[in-house]
Amino acid sequence: MFPAFNGGLSSAGVEEEDVISLGDGTVGGLRGSLDACVKCTICETNCPVMRVTDLFGGPKYSGPQAERFRQKGQIVDKSIDYCSSCGTCSLVCPQGVKVTEIIHHRRTDMKRAVGIPVRDRLIGRTSLIGTMMTPVAPIANWALDVKPIRMVMEKVIGVHRSAPMPRAYGRTFEGWFKKHKPLPSSGERGQVIFFHGCAGQYFEVETSIHSVLVLEHLGYEVLVPKHGCCGLALQSNGLYSDARKYVSRLTDDLRKVNRDAPIVSASGSCAGMLRHEAHDILEMDTPELEDVGSRTWDICEFLLDLHDRGELDTDFQRIDITIPYHAPCQLKSQGLGLPAMEVMGLIPGVKVVESQQPCCGIAGTYGMKKEKYAIAQAVGAPVFDFIKQVNAELAACDTETCRWQLRTATGANVVHPIWLIHKAYGLPNG
Numbered sequence: 504m505f506p507a508f509n510g511g512l513s514s515a516g517v518e519e520e521d522v523i524s525l526g527d528g529t530v531g532g533l534r535g536s537l538d539a540c541v542k543c544t545i546c547e548t549n550c551p552v553m554r555v556t557d558l559f560g561g562p563k564y565s566g567p568q569a570e571r572f573r574q575k576g577q578i579v580d581k582s583i584d585y586c587s588s589c590g591t592c593s594l595v596c597p598q599g600v601k602v603t604e605i606i607h608h609r610r611t612d613m614k615r616a617v618g619i620p621v622r623d624r625l626i627g628r629t630s631l632i633g634t635m636m637t638p639v640a641p642i643a644n645w646a647l648d649v650k651p652i653r654m655v656m657e658k659v660i661g662v663h664r665s666a667p668m669p670r671a672y673g674r675t676f677e678g679w680f681k682k683h684k685p686l687p688s689s690g691e692r693g694q695v696i697f698f699h700g701c702a703g704q705y706f707e708v709e710t711s712i713h714s715v716l717v718l719e720h721l722g723y724e725v726l727v728p729k730h731g732c733c734g735l736a737l738q739s740n741g742l743y744s745d746a747r748k749y750v751s752r753l754t755d756d757l758r759k760v761n762r763d764a765p766i767v768s769a770s771g772s773c774a775g776m777l778r779h780e781a782h783d784i785l786e787m788d789t790p791e792l793e794d795v796g797s798r799t800w801d802i803c804e805f806l807l808d809l810h811d812r813g814e815l816d817t818d819f820q821r822i823d824i825t826i827p828y829h830a831p832c833q834l835k836s837q838g839l840g841l842p843a844m845e846v847m848g849l850i851p852g853v854k855v856v857e858s859q860q861p862c863c864g865i866a867g868t869y870g871m872k873k874e875k876y877a878i879a880q881a882v883g884a885p886v887f888d889f890i891k892q893v894n895a896e897l898a899a900c901d902t903e904t905c906r907w908q909l910r911t912a913t914g915a916n917v918v919h920p921i922w923l924i925h926k927a928y929g930l931p932n933g
Contacts, residue, residue: 533605533783537567539598546592546602551862552585555881559585562592565609566602573609583610585878587866588739590836603836604783611741622661623740626868630732632669633705640671663876667865667904667911669706676704676711679933680727685719686930692722694761698777698799700770701732702903707770710903710918712933713925714769714802720928721809721816726764730756733776734785739867743785750781754791766799769921771901772833772867774799779837801834803843803901803920810849819927823852826923827893829886829909831902832862843901843920850927855899858889863900865908880912887912899923 546562547553553561560569560582569580583606592602614623626632636643646652653664662668676699695718703711715725734749754777757766768774778796781787800808809815830841847855863883864870870879890898890913898917900906909917 533601533608534570536599536601537570537605540567540596540600541598542568543597545595545597546600549591549595549861551589551591551860551864551882552587552878556585556878558582558878562586562602562606566592566605567600570605570609578613578616580609581613583613585875586610587862587864587869587875587879587882589832589862589866591832591861594836594838601783607784611743614741619741620661622872623868624742625660626662626871627736627740627742627745628732629701629736630704633671633675633701636669636671637673637675637705640673643671657873661873662871663873665911666871666876667907668871669702669903669907672706672708674708676708677727677729679708679712680715683715683933685724686716688722689719690722690724693724694726694764695723695805696726696728696757696760696764696766696798698730698757698766698768698770698773699727700768700773700903703768703770703773707903707906707919710769710921713919713921713930714767716930716933717802717806717921717925717928718767720930721806726760728756728759733773733781735772735776735780736868738776738780738785739869747781747785747787750776750785750787750792751789753777754789754795757795758791762794764798765805766795767802767805768799769802769901769919770903771801771831771837772903774801775833775837801837801839801842801901803846804839806846806924807842810846815849816928817849819850819924820929821851822923822927824897825854825856825894827858827890827898828855828920829858829860829863829890829898829900829905831900831905832866833905834901835861843899847899847920847923850923853923853927856893858886860886860889863905863908865904867904870908879908883908883912890915890917 550562552559565580565583586606588603588607590603647668656662657664699711718725730753732749733753734746738746777799781792828844844855844857847853863886864879869875895915898915899920900917906917
């Protein structure tokens with residue numbers, strides 16, 4: 504135990520209440536990590552936003568350095584709004600400083616102080632958007648391709664006219680699942696719960712269908728309790744209270760069926776919300792979240808674990824292809840490695856080439872916003888060029904908004920890795 508420090512403040516003309524606490528009462532608190540920063544600048548050399556614009560002061564400055572000067576009600580760094588929250592800085596920090604999380608909280612404080620825009624309140628409600636678009640899918644998709652309509656959207660709402668947008672599928676995944684007849688092998692190895700997420704329910708329905716078919720082929724009975732949004736997009740836009748409600752509702756929904764079964768998701772960002780962000784950013788610490796988070800798997804992580812245990816069916820059909828693969832920052836921030844790359848590499852004839860880039864630029868809804876679109880495109884440019892050079896027709900990426908960004912920028916068919924695995928197993932389309 505170190506002796507208490509009782510002197511020096513008053514003699515220096517500094518009152519005790521003027522000294523900012525560096526901890527929040529817990530060893531792992533966000534502010535409790537900032538004094539570990541040694542200003543090595545590794546976070547800054549890896550920051551994808553800082554390398555393309557000077558509008559962002561950088562993770563070291565906007566994170567631990569500025570945090571030492573922040574007091575309640577004071578805004579010391581307006582450039583913080585240009586952080587994309589990709590998580591690269593926290594991932595590469597050798598000292599374990601929670602840089603992304605500190606910045607996220609302070610940006611939210613700033614947005615609350617000046618007012619969260621209507622646009623940010625709207626684009627964070629993915630389920631609402633999906634519910635509205637699905638019944639009128641052909642019209643909705645057509646409208647998103649009409650330039651005058653997009654120009655009005657940009658002017659009125661603040662979503663850039665060229666930003667990637669989701670495409671309505673025309674039917675929901677849960678609607679398909681209700682009519683789906685399980686494959687004969689389903690249930691031979693027990694049960695898994697499939698967590699589809701908002702995009703998997705309304706926009707990336709094919710990915711959800713392929714995931715279910717692969718899991719059933721491997722012998723699992725797939726349970727899909729009715730559930731909704733994880734709240735990630737709301738959290739990203741500073742709506743913490745709303746996001747916490749979504750997380751609580753979701754964890755309750757996912758626990759309505761087998762509470763011992765693994766929860767598998769093909770949405771790397773949504774899974775990351777349950778495993779990482781709801782706790783570290785929303786500061787939720789409920790038994791329900793702990794239970795659900797501890798049982799949640801990314802689908803390629805789940806398949807790789809089966810392979811490592813010698814339990815994965817590797818009787819794949821040969822596919823002669825070189826496929827460019829981009830690992831999303833949301834997935835990398837969970838410390839999973841590159842399970843999709845390893846699993847795709849098991850397929851005979853498949854050569855997987857990784858982008859080795861930290862971010863594609865979209866960062867959830869960041870790259871859709873009028874004032875950040877150009878930055879997002881500059882951040883993603885190395886990934887766009889990489890895809891065009893390796894295979895301009897087909898690429899793979901694990902998360903939905905990243906696929907939308909890459910499809911729009913390259914014209915390639917950018918699929919979830921499960922698409923290739925489904926194809927290699929020779930399974931029906933559903």
